[in-house]
Amino acid sequence: MEHVVCDLCGGGDLVEVYCDPGFEIPSALGIRQIDITNVICRTCGLIFINPRLPEAAVREFYAAQTRPREVPEGGGVSALPRGESVRRDQCERILEEWNSHAEGRILDIGSFEGYFLSLFKRRGWSCVGVEPAREAVLVAREHYDLEILEGMFEDFPQLAGVFDVVSVRHVLEHVRQPSHFLHLARKALKPEGLLFIEVPDASRPRAVELDDFFSFQHLYNFSPTTLKAMLSREGFEVKVPSQLLPYGAFRTLAWWRAGRPSQTIEPGNPTEYRRLHGIVREYAQERQSVLDRLKSKIAALVDETRGGDARVAVFGAGFHTRELFRRTNMLEAPIVALVDSDPAKHGSDLAGLTVQSPSSLAEARPTMVLVSSYAFQDEISGQLTSLEKEGVRVVRLYGKVQAYDTFTADPGVR
Numbered sequence: 001m002e003h004v005v006c007d008l009c010g011g012g013d014l015v016e017v018y019c020d021p022g023f024e025i026p027s028a029l030g031i032r033q034i035d036i037t038n039v040i041c042r043t044c045g046l047i048f049i050n051p052r053l054p055e056a057a058v059r060e061f062y063a064a065q066t067r068p069r070e071v072p073e074g075g076g077v078s079a080l081p082r083g084e085s086v087r088r089d090q091c092e093r094i095l096e097e098w099n100s101h102a103e104g105r106i107l108d109i110g111s112f113e114g115y116f117l118s119l120f121k122r123r124g125w126s127c128v129g130v131e132p133a134r135e136a137v138l139v140a141r142e143h144y145d146l147e148i149l150e151g152m153f154e155d156f157p158q159l160a161g162v163f164d165v166v167s168v169r170h171v172l173e174h175v176r177q178p179s180h181f182l183h184l185a186r187k188a189l190k191p192e193g194l195l196f197i198e199v200p201d202a203s204r205p206r207a208v209e210l211d212d213f214f215s216f217q218h219l220y221n222f223s224p225t226t227l228k229a230m231l232s233r234e235g236f237e238v239k240v241p242s243q244l245l246p247y248g249a250f251r252t253l254a255w256w257r258a259g260r261p262s263q264t265i266e267p268g269n270p271t272e273y274r275r276l277h278g279i280v281r282e283y284a285q286e287r288q289s290v291l292d293r294l295k296s297k298i299a300a301l302v303d304e305t306r307g308g309d310a311r312v313a314v315f316g317a318g319f320h321t322r323e324l325f326r327r328t329n330m331l332e333a334p335i336v337a338l339v340d341s342d343p344a345k346h347g348s349d350l351a352g353l354t355v356q357s358p359s360s361l362a363e364a365r366p367t368m369v370l371v372s373s374y375a376f377q378d379e380i381s382g383q384l385t386s387l388e389k390e391g392v393r394v395v396r397l398y399g400k401v402q403a404y405d406t407f408t409a410d411p412g413v414r
């Protein structure tokens, strides 16, 4: 494990604020159990994982997670991707701030399957994407005819000084050194350029489901205040307050204007430290009650299946299910099948169960299917309507789902 100092103020006065002990990460060597510890900097309020896995281990994880969820079997994009309305809204917000009749040149870091960039291309913009997930790169090139550089943004120093807009959507929280990343983003911009950032909002963490807001993948957890401070330190001008989004994220737009006298930055912000510390401690308590609720719900389900001829299938073989097995007694149920829509998972092992295609449900003849996902709950349930009509009980763990890429209500996104 690797220890780091605060990437915003450089300080080392850190206090643990949130910990998930024994989190399980699949790796080439099998399951790796680590404590995910988030600390908060008492000087400036920045929240980050410390200590953390070394870079090689993280790269290995991402390399194994390259399948874009939007890409259906067969590789093509059949319809609009998930989160389409969010991406449209991101595009409109940028154009509004850009406020020019002339088409510009945009760099999207983490361009994924390319739908967001295609919105700009359609408007006559010149577009470049950077994306490490190979399958997403191929889809963006083939389906939207986009120029995509395969790899990490930090690997392309030739991108300096040529873009009007750089967009960083749900990426900054994953990078190992955000200050350096922002420095490179600034260098990629023309002498006058706009930076668009969207990240999860650490000042509004929501405890609603099994997957944790403080994900092991999020090395940094920003609030609008700490992000603004880091942007200012890198020479960006943040004129408009961050826009708080209904799915627990925020947007910040920042201008880079070369030659503008640099601001004196005061990195210390004990008020923000105290505020965020309180918020995260409160989140930890809320999360505990969410976990307790799920635990008793599963325990009741497992009880119902005892002694009879119940046959249970679990739909979803991702982190949600891994967590479900770790935190509840779900494995005591008579599980006859574990299925997932992602073909890349088929044949792999989770807790001794082999992941199969949803088509295997016909043969498994479950009496009950547990939908093990938050973000995909509605989508999975939709696939189970015919089974449900045949009398199979479909169990959903959550009420209304509001995840980033299932957020579809166009009006009111902003």
Ligand SMILES: [Zn+2]
Residues within 6 Å of the ligand: 006, 007, 008, 009, 010, 011, 041, 042, 043, 044, 045, 046
């Ligand atoms: Zn700090």
